[in-house]
Amino acid sequence: MNDQEAWRRGVRFMDEFHGRLPRHAREQLGGLLTGYRRHKREMLTLTTGSHAICRDCGGQCCLNGKYRFSGLDLLALLDQQAPLPAPDFNQKPLCPYGDAGGCRMEPAFRPLDCVLFICGAIEGVLEERAASALAPLEQELRRTVQQAETLLEQPLGRPLLLLAEHPGDMARLATYSILPSR
């Protein structure tokens, strides 16, 4: 299975998974995802604003990013019925979810791994107040992943492409018989 096939398979699994959730689980998940998106946006608001540095760097942190997008990151999009990214896996080593203008996803929908990564150059120019606000946001985001995984009994924090390549990992854990057999 190539990356494009894995992406399509992962999206189909997660879409069916989301569609089959009992109402109470979907509502609880929706509450978690609201915070997940908000905290990502807040974190990126604190760590961006350094376009000149990133331009000089040339976007080193956005290379080889295909495994950063998780199952939960996809659910955060499906929950809002937001347009899904159309990854281009042929532009290696550039991230399949970005282009010359940077990431094609809105801040609230970017992969958690990307949101949490703060390179040395950006860390060096962070104001003290912003830096101290980051740790609680990171804790909150990581806690949300754990809560969502516990709620749905699925390894949702794993990369979507890996979930698609090993669907048995999800099916074994499924409580709601949510996944198709293949």
Ligand code: SF4
């Ligand atoms: S965040 Fe850091 S590694 Fe990424 S593009 Fe900006 S300067 Fe480069």
Ligand code: SF4
């Ligand atoms: S998903 Fe977006 S932010 Fe993350 S590595 Fe790819 S282009 Fe960069």
